[in-house]
Amino acid sequence: MLLVPRPSHSKKDPAAADQFREGLAKKLEALELPEGSRVKLWMMDEARFGRHTELRRLWARKGQRPEVTRITR
Numbered sequence: 001m002l003l004v005p006r007p008s009h010s011k012k013d014p015a016a017a018d019q020f021r022e023g024l025a026k027k028l029e030a031l032e033l034p035e036g037s038r039v040k041l042w043m044m045d046e047a048r049f050g051r052h053t054e055l056r057r058l059w060a061r062k063g064q065r066p067e068v069t070r071i072t073r
Contacts, residue, residue, distance in 0.1 A: 060066050
């Protein structure tokens with residue numbers, strides 16, 4: 001669990017973020033989906049498209065419950 005705020009990127013451009021949001025809204029409206037439809041939005045970065053992590057249990061000493069992440073493909 002993250003106990004501190006996430007750091008912001010030094011090159012973050014608020015105007016570009018607003019422009020992206022407006023463009024995305026226009027694209028979704030252009031799809032003419034029925035009212036109340038659920039939409040799943042996937043984002044992609046350069047190296048990790050489609051990779052999701054899962055928490056898994058493993059063998060440990062009595063009284064401990066460590067968790068490790070595992071990447072599924």
